[in-house]
Amino acid sequence: AEYICTNCTGSEKKKVAFTCKSRFCNRCGKVYIEKWVEKQTERILEIGHRHMVLTVPEELRVMFYRNRDWLKDLSDKAAEVIQYWYREKGRKRGYEVGAIAVIHTFGRD
Ligand SMILES: [Zn+2]
Incomplete structure (x- = not known):
């Protein structure tokens, strides 16, 4: 108006x-x-960032559709894995990695 x-x-x-x-x-x-x-x-800090896309296999999508709260658990675990991987990789460099997880439940496959 x-x-x-x-x-x-x-x-x-x-x-x-x-x-x-x-x-x-x-x-x-x-x-x-x-x-x-x-x-x-x-x-976020003004440093280099990585953009990662993780997908749920098509066969499992119906299970996530029926158990929507699993999406939060999945994104939390994915962030943990990424942080673990970078922690192991960056041990000598002494840095921690942060992660922002965004859940997309529709749109492009
Ligand atoms: Zn609208």
């Missing part, structure tokens, strides 16, 4: 966006994602 004060001359238009607040809506979900990315960007 666009508002303007009819009593003032030269007042600026004020735009107010409506949202269905769904992450699954193409329009509202895009805004949600942009805000999420902005928040994550503020939190």
Whole structure:
């Protein structure tokens, strides 16, 4: 919606966006994602990053569909494995690795 004060001359238009607040809506979900990315960007260090994509084999997807809480366990374990691997690899270098896990349950395979 666009508002303007009819009593003032030269007042600026004020735009107010409506949202269905769904992450699954193409329009509202895009805004949600942009805000999420902005928040994550503020939190992460300005160093090199790796992007890893882990997928659930198609045969197991129905089990995760029926047990949605397994997705959290899976992402926690995946992060642990990644941190373990980098801890072993980086032992001499003395660094710890952080991980941000994001679960995608639909879209591209
Ligand atoms: Zn929407």
